Amino acid sequence: MTGVGTHDGALERLKRDGRIVVVGASLAGLRAAETMREKGFAGSLTMIGDEPYEPYDRPPLSKQVLLGHAVADRTALPRRRAIDADWHLGVPATGLDMAARRVRLGNGDEVEYDRLLIATGVRARPWPNEEEGALEGVFVLRTRDDAEGLQRALAAGPRRVLVIGAGFTGSEIASACRERGLDVTVAERGAAPLVGALGGVIGEVAAEMHREHGVDLRTGVMVTGLEGGPAGRVRAAHLSDGSTVEADVVVVSLGAQRNTEWLAGSGLGAGPRGIACDAGCRAFDIRGIVTDDIYVAGDVARSPHALFGYQFLSLEHWGNAVAQADTAAHNMLSESSDRRPHLWVPAFWSSQFGVNIKSVGVPPMGTEILFTQGSRAERRFAAVYGYQGRVIAAVTFDQCRWLQFYEQQIETTAPFPPPFSTVDRRPEGNKPVPADFPDPSVPTHGPTITLSGYSPADRKMTFTPARH
Amino acid sequence: MRLVVDLNRCQGYAQCAFLAPDVFAMHGEESLLYNPQAAAEQRQNVERAVAACPVGAILLELTDEDMAHLPAPDAVAGSGARPGGTR
Numbered sequence: 146m147t148g149v150g151t152h153d154g155a156l157e158r159l160k161r162d163g164r165i166v167v168v169g170a171s172l173a174g175l176r177a178a179e180t181m182r183e184k185g186f187a188g189s190l191t192m193i194g195d196e197p198y199e200p201y202d203r204p205p206l207s208k209q210v211l212l213g214h215a216v217a218d219r220t221a222l223p224r225r226r227a228i229d230a231d232w233h234l235g236v237p238a239t240g241l242d243m244a245a246r247r248v249r250l251g252n253g254d255e256v257e258y259d260r261l262l263i264a265t266g267v268r269a270r271p272w273p274n275e276e277e278g279a280l281e282g283v284f285v286l287r288t289r290d291d292a293e294g295l296q297r298a299l300a301a302g303p304r305r306v307l308v309i310g311a312g313f314t315g316s317e318i319a320s321a322c323r324e325r326g327l328d329v330t331v332a333e334r335g336a337a338p339l340v341g342a343l344g345g346v347i348g349e350v351a352a353e354m355h356r357e358h359g360v361d362l363r364t365g366v367m368v369t370g371l372e373g374g375p376a377g378r379v380r381a382a383h384l385s386d387g388s389t390v391e392a393d394v395v396v397v398s399l400g401a402q403r404n405t406e407w408l409a410g411s412g413l414g415a416g417p418r419g420i421a422c423d424a425g426c427r428a429f430d431i432r433g434i435v436t437d438d439i440y441v442a443g444d445v446a447r448s449p450h451a452l453f454g455y456q457f458l459s460l461e462h463w464g465n466a467v468a469q470a471d472t473a474a475h476n477m478l479s480e481s482s483d484r485r486p487h488l489w490v491p492a493f494w495s496s497q498f499g500v501n502i503k504s505v506g507v508p509p510m511g512t513e514i515l516f517t518q519g520s521r522a523e524r525r526f527a528a529v530y531g532y533q534g535r536v537i538a539a540v541t542f543d544q545c546r547w548l549q550f551y552e553q554q555i556e557t558t559a560p561f562p563p564p565f566s567t568v569d570r571r572p573e574g575n576k577p578v579p580a581d582f583p584d585p586s587v588p589t590h591g592p593t594i595t596l597s598g599y600s601p602a603d604r605k606m607t608f609t610p611a612r613h
Numbered sequence: 614m615r616l617v618v619d620l621n622r623c624q625g626y627a628q629c630a631f632l633a634p635d636v637f638a639m640h641g642e643e644s645l646l647y648n649p650q651a652a653a654e655q656r657q658n659v660e661r662a663v664a665a666c667p668v669g670a671i672l673l674e675l676t677d678e679d680m681a682h683l684p685a686p687d688a689v690a691g692s693g694a695r696p697g698g699t700r
Binding site: 202204205208209212214215216219220221222223224225463464467492493494496498499500501503525543545546 | 614615616617619620621623624625638640641642643644646647648649650672673674
């Protein structure tokens, strides 16, 4: 006997003939399902996805696909193993009854579960003016269908493309347009591209890249309106500085919104910032009490991380979806003493203007930055972010082989500025400068990590009371 | 065949771009672009690329079409999926 609950057979029964429902049939949902089967789950597995497609990979959509090197409907994810699931594709989940352990679907069906995994991810933030957003030639980029439409529009040879928002996706789109020889204007509310994710110092480097590649980059401006022509096609955009940009294609790239509306009124701790869960991926309810049968993984989750002051982190990262799905699946099928915390060190990549940008850690926590290796002028460097005297993040431009080293530095809470003298004799010396992140109270689009406070039951922002 | 490259793990060694240039290509100094659904004829090249990747970043799934094409003597009969890389 190792403890109460271990031998009551409930876990064995769950593994043998329990019912697991996964809402969200993308990267996190698929990888979790594979892990469950790997761990010997033999019961019924139901996969629910609002898109009519089997799980596919999204990163190629803003890169290979826009460049015409790959086709949007051919990015389906490889399977690690067969998952023998009952698929409900093209049907969104519309409600959750926690007491009855039931998920309601858009077609009226209901699915009962013993364990539920929520991996509904995020969607592109639409253009706020619905009528303008519906104009022909206005796109967002998140799904396979979005990419297919945008690719077709770019192939038609528009006179000018306007990208609204210079986060990672917007920058990658602008880069692809330039590579295709298209004129492109980028309008960014912040002072530079990528400021929300990487701060102003790196943002300045990104701005130089845009301009050197012929992007008409306008920063510190907002697009105040889109104007359509007589045929309902977008024709021009009006900017807050009074200027007008004529464009036949407009890509709205204003970050993402969490898909949590379907949980309103369910009693789960879900809101605009995601679904709060503990380090073991178990969801909190609105009272801040952790549930024992509902788990969360991927972009929609926000969970506390020991390395980053137990702040709740929302990570829109490919690698996080894979790692968190794996942990959630493991924990769903484990006794409490065998559960694992999700302690993945945030990491992401972006490819734009022929430069590979990679990062580890949480750059937006950084208050200072120091170029440690390479050359800023050549766009080939590593830089580290410091927070309260320790290394909290690092970013590389075409220097990715150093990232592992910096990851160790972050994991071991190494001191900042780093005491090692670098291989380079840097002309400016080893002096950190302010990392120059925008005021966190001003919402920015495009940070791929959101620090969302400490409390799972933070009533300031999370809970939308039910209206029904 | 379907493939995905864990680009967090990828360090731009470019072995794949050398062994299967019709599927993998370097874009700039160290960015990798690849075709997520390569043609069945590319199977041998892609398998070589998977094996040669120093960081094991490529996950490959062979589909039935790939199994029909170029049947390799060591192919496991009836196995539709086969992991090409490790996590």
